[in-house]
Amino acid sequence: MKIALLGYGKMGKAIEEIAANRGHEIVLRVSEDIESYNLKEIEIDVAIDFSVPKAAFKNITTAFKNKIPVVSGTTGWLDDYEKATEICKKEDAAFIYASNFSIGVNVFFELNKKLAQMMKGLQDYSVEIEEIHHTQKLDAPSGTAISLAQQIISENPNKKGWQLDHADKDEIPVHAKRITDVHGTHTVSYKSTIDTIEIMHMAHSRQGFALGAVIAAEWLKDKKGVYTMKDVLSSLFE
CATH class of the missing domain: 3.40.50.720 (NAD(P)-binding Rossmann-like Domain)
Structure with a gap:
């Protein structure tokens, strides 16, 4: 080719x-x-x-x-x-x-959608997303983090959108960090006063x-x- x-x-x-x-x-x-x-x-x-x-x-x-x-x-x-x-x-x-395009991330996307379906009726849990990338990445949050947020919004009628860092109750906060030589880490967290449920994908290289x-x-x-x-x-x- x-x-x-x-x-x-x-x-x-x-x-x-x-x-x-x-x-x-x-x-x-x-x-x-x-x-x-x-x-x-x-x-x-x-x-x-x-x-x-x-x-x-x-x-x-x-x-x-x-x-x-x-x-x-x-x-x-x-x-x-x-x-x-x-x-x-x-x-x-x-x-x-x-x-x-990572195969692992696309599997992670499917897990994210399934978890969002399971969590949408559990009002005691709040959801947030964190992404970490190298300092040369130009956009924030990452496209992957936005995709994760949009998937959750599509599965959860209680969520109307997302915001960088500070969000209203009906929005998902997305936190973007820039650290040298990090290839990409994405974490979706559901937190209550009792416990926390997290799924994470960490890239080790490009x-x-x-x-x-x-x-x-x-x-x-x-x-x-x-x-x-x-x-x-x-x-x-x-």
């Missing part, structure tokens, strides 16, 4: 290593303006976007307009997500966005995120439409 890397920072380099180990070829590395490249002159099976929030929408939609499927893990740009999916469908392209993104790209190749990691996982867990 011939892969274009849209964003060539630490994640891009980790993806490059894993893709090579799985027999794929990196044919383009974009670290600046994607529009300076003529994508029609390069054979690309799929693009993987781990750029920065201000570049993500242009990267993704430029690929769509060149009929290139895109796997994106860039967070902080989702105000334009619906617009991007409309362009994907219009151009008959393919797209997977995930706040986190390899899990990179591997999941490459697996998603392998799955997306030759498809059309807008998908999620749940579609990818369903094929893995059959």
Whole structure:
């Protein structure tokens, strides 16, 4: 498979290593303006976007307009997500966005939804989310933390939204910490005066995120439409 890397920072380099180990070829590395490249002159099976929030929408939609499927893990740009999916469908392209491509995190997402279903009727418990990342992460809270909060809100009618740090009773507080060399730790806590219930995912390296993104790209190749990691996982867990 011939892969274009849209964003060539630490994640891009980790993806490059894993893709090579799985027999794929990196044919383009974009670290600046994607529009300076003529994508029609390069054979690309799929693009993987781990750029920065201000570049993500242009990267993704430029690929769509060149009929290139895109796997994106860039967070902080989702105000334009619906617009991007409309362009994907219009151009008959393919797209997977995930706040986190780690297979372990996506299992964690399923556990979070199940726990939220179980806890929604237990009014003595309050819920909160904490995420810890490296000091170079640009957005806070993380896209993964937002996904966790949105899952809980969808399962619990008593929760109307989330807020960073300070939240009303009908909202979920999300705490974001930045510590050097932390690859990503997410904890969902339900606390009462009697006890605390927690689920946690701790990433030990970027390899899990990179591997999941490459697996998603392998799955997306030759498809059309807008998908999620749940579609990818369903094929893995059959």
